[in-house]
Each structure stands twice: as structure tokens, then as C-alpha cells.
Amino acid sequence: MIVFNQVQKSYQVGGRAIPALYPTDMTIETGEVFGIVGHSGAGKSTLVRLINLLEPPTGGDILIDNENITRYSASELRAFRRKVGMIFQHFNLLSSKTVSDNIAFPMKLAGIYSKAEIRNRVQELLARVSLTDQADKYPSQLSGGQKQRVGIARALACRPTILLCDEATSALDPQTTQSVLRLLAEINKELGLTIVLITHEMDVVRRVCDRVAVMDGGRVVEMGAVSDVFLHPKHPTTRDFVLESESVDSQERQEDLQKAKGRILRLTFKGESTYQPLLGSVARASGVDFSILSGRIDHIKDTPYGQLTLSLVGGDLEVAMSALEAADVHVEVVR
Numbered sequence: 001m002i003v004f005n006q007v008q009k010s011y012q013v014g015g016r017a018i019p020a021l022y023p024t025d026m027t028i029e030t031g032e033v034f035g036i037v038g039h040s041g042a043g044k045s046t047l048v049r050l051i052n053l054l055e056p057p058t059g060g061d062i063l064i065d066n067e068n069i070t071r072y073s074a075s076e077l078r079a080f081r082r083k084v085g086m087i088f089q090h091f092n093l094l095s096s097k098t099v100s101d102n103i104a105f106p107m108k109l110a111g112i113y114s115k116a117e118i119r120n121r122v123q124e125l126l127a128r129v130s131l132t133d134q135a136d137k138y139p140s141q142l143s144g145g146q147k148q149r150v151g152i153a154r155a156l157a158c159r160p161t162i163l164l165c166d167e168a169t170s171a172l173d174p175q176t177t178q179s180v181l182r183l184l185a186e187i188n189k190e191l192g193l194t195i196v197l198i199t200h201e202m203d204v205v206r207r208v209c210d211r212v213a214v215m216d217g218g219r220v221v222e223m224g225a226v227s228d229v230f231l232h233p234k235h236p237t238t239r240d241f242v243l244e245s246e247s248v249d250s251q252e253r254q255e256d257l258q259k260a261k262g263r264i265l266r267l268t269f270k271g272e273s274t275y276q277p278l279l280g281s282v283a284r285a286s287g288v289d290f291s292i293l294s295g296r297i298d299h300i301k302d303t304p305y306g307q308l309t310l311s312l313v314g315g316d317l318e319v320a321m322s323a324l325e326a327a328d329v330h331v332e333v334v335r
């Protein structure tokens, strides 16, 4: 478990302390995939670099599995860092080393593994990331997705318990992004590893994360289960991220809603209710006529969800809303 108690970070710039992270409390549970989403400069990298003490905090305590890492000696810190793997947007592979040697590198650097241990571990990891046939190639001979797989294998070499991912899919095309996210989800399940994933895309959070913290201007402005934060965003920054991920232009949406007649409801279906043919029976029971203004079905991690924006006229709106809520549909009155 990673616990932040009033952790803060300022950078010294030209003799002045510029805050990058205001005092923050946060808990990341062991074995979860935790997303940190925010625009450029929000403080995401700063927060994640505090977890492995690449940056020392200027205040507060960071506890990992009940140990205060901010009080570690240099040798304790070296041992601790082996337990924290990291992958990067631009992969950071050594161009003069083969795929195998890149993966072996942190183990060699640690100086505590035998040659046989390193050889076996590299073979195991190459198989895990499906790169056995690329073992002797150099990074320049690989695609972006393959490079990131090498990055993941290298990060796992010393059997870390935490994996930090700094914009790990930002340089990849959508299809490759999907396959890298799938690999991260598999690793999380198989190894019970805690994954902290920084991104500026809510879609990445939706696909793999259990919980998310939304950052803005050096502060965590919203935090919770992805299904709550994504489906019912409270802070304006979170709402913008969700709309962005749905490729919705908020001004166009406002204009569309103004043209619609009657009451406007936004319905959110989650889990099995997503697939229930509900609207027809609700319309018949309540006498309400509806038209669909927008709709989508997708997944939050493995859970299906659907969202519909409807305009409703006539009939008994109370009856319609009660019937929807009785069927476990979340109903939000937009207008």
C-alpha cells in the first residue's frame, strides 16, 4: 500500500520555491491499477517521481507497506528502488544493447544476481511479453509497441511490487496502445503488482484502471473508483476529460440540447442492465414519448456500461423516472 500524508513538492527556480504539488493525502491499495490523469503541467510526473523518491518531497511522509521511505538511508533506498519498476513514454532503451541485454541491464546493475539467474529471468520475460524471437535485435529494429514491451520486461526484471508508468502509451497508435494496456492488465492480474499509471487520456484510465486521481494545478481535484469518477464526474476538469474521451464538443452538445423539446435526461446503465430492453416498456407504462439525442455502450475495465441522453415529452415523467431507477438505471435530469 502506498500512502501519502500531506506530501508536497516545490521546485527551486531562480531562488524561489515554485509549488508543483500542494499538500496531498492519497492511498493506493496493493494490487490495484491506479490512474493519475491531468493536463500538461498538472503535477502528474512530480507525484509519480515522489513514489520512488526520484524527487524528494519538500514536506509530508510517504509510506510504502507501512515503511516511511522518506527516512530511508542510501542503501535502504537502493534496495527499495529495485522493488519499483518504471516505464516511460519514449521507452528509454539503451540503443547499443540488444533486447535481451536491455532486459538484463537492471539485474546486472543490482549486482546481486548470478549469470544463470539473469539468463533464466530474461528468457522468462521475453516469453511473457511475446518477444522471444526478437531477443537479439536492437531497439532501432523494433516497432514502438515492441519497444514498450521491452521496457515492460526490463521494468519487471528485478521482480518489483510496484510498476510506475509515465505516459507509457502516449507515443503509440490506438491499436498498439490497446495491446500494451492489455499486457499491463494481464501482468497486474498474474503478478498482483500495484500499477500507477500517468496519462492525459481518460480513455486509458477507463480501459485498465480501478481507481483514478484527477490532477489540476498541482492538486488532486477528484479521486475515486473509475466507474464513479468516469460516469459521474464532479469537478469541471474531470468533466472536460470525460467529454474529451467521448470525442464530444461541449459547445456543440449545448447547442444540440437547446434544440431538443421537453425534459432532458441522461441515463447511465452499468453491468447487466446495459443490455436490458427497458425504454419501450417504460414509455408504454408512463405514456412518455422519447427521442434519443446521444448514446454509447462501452466498458470500464471489464464492466459494460451504457449512456443515453433522451428528450421526453408528454405522459407521466415521475412514473418513467421511478421505473428507470427501479431497474438500477442512474437518472440525471439535464434540463
Ligand SMILES: Nc1ncnc2c1ncn2[C@@H]1O[C@H](COP(=O)(O)OP(=O)(O)OP(=O)(O)O)[C@@H](O)[C@H]1O
Pocket: 011, 012, 013, 018, 019, 020, 038, 039, 040, 041, 042, 043, 044, 045, 046, 047, 200
Ligand atoms: N525539475 C523541475 N524544476 C522546476 N520546475 C519543475 C521541474 N519539474 C517540473 N517542474 C514544474 O512543475 C510543474 C508540474 O510538472 P510535472 O512535470 O509534474 O507535470 P505533468 O502533469 O507531469 O506534466 P507533463 O504531462 O507535461 O509531463 C510544472 O509547472 C513544471 O514546469
